[in-house]
Amino acid sequence: QVQLVESGGGLVQTGDSLRLSCAVSGLTFSSYTMGWFRQAPGNERDFVGAVRWSDNRTLYGDSVKGRFTISRDNAKNTVYLQMNSLKPEDTAVYYCAADYDPVGRVERRPVQYDYWGQGTQVSVSS
Numbered sequence: 001q002v003q004l005v006e007s008g009g010g011l012v013q014t015g016d017s018l019r020l021s022c023a024v025s026g027l028t029f030s031s032y033t034m035g036w037f038r039q040a041p042g043n044e045r046d047f048v049g050a051v052r053w054s055d056n057r058t059l060y061g062d063s064v065k066g067r068f069t070i071s072r073d074n075a076k077n078t079v080y081l082q083m084n085s086l087k088p089e090d091t092a093v094y095y096c097a098a099d100y101d102p103v104g105r106v107e108r109r110p111v112q113y114d115y116w117g118q119g120t121q122v123s124v125s126s
Contacts, residue, residue, distance in 0.1 A: 002026035002115045004096050009120030012086055016124070020081040022096030022117055029053075033101035034072055034079040037110055038092035038122075047108040048094070051079065054104045061108075063089075086124045093119040 008020040022034070035050035049060040051070045058070050069082040079096055097113035107113070 002098075004098060004115055004117035006094065006096050006117045006120040009094060009122045011123045011125065013125050014087060016086050017082070017084045018086065018122060020083070020094055020096075020120060020122070022079045022081075024077045024079070024096075024098065027098060027115065029077040029098075030074045031100060031102065032098040032114075033104070033106050034070075035097045035099060035107070035113055036070060036079075036081045037095045037097060038090075039095070039119075040092040043092075045095070045110050046092075047110070048081065050099075050106050050108070052104050052106050053101060057104075057106065059106045059108070083122070086122075088124050088126045091123050092121075094122050095119045 003025045005023045036048040037045045039045040047061045049070045051058045067085045072079040096117045098115040099113045
């Protein structure tokens with residue numbers, strides 16, 4: 001059974017940092033591109049970023065470039081999202097997702113991802 005379990009969310013102030021983790025089990029982690037998405041109430045699920053399995057190449061959404069960093073530890077089957085300089089507009093539920101990606105394309109579209117975590121709430125106060 002595939003499981004993705006996010007942790008590390010919480011309530012912080014503008015300018016603070018948080019690190020989210022996503023522990024993965026039940027799949028061959030090193031064959032999956034891992035993505036982070038977020039969804040605020042009333043909004044669609046937006047692409048935050050992703051890291052490719054083969055070479056750790058990363059891709060980010062425009063709103064988080066330069067502030068957020070994704071990394072993965074294939075030995076621990078874990079992907080991380082380091083979030084710096086947080087803003088109130090970063091408030092959302094954050095989801096990690098896994099995309100079986102043998103060709104290394106690194107997708108932005110949620111529909112391309114095969115497995116999802118349950119999400120963790122990040123709230124940034126002004």
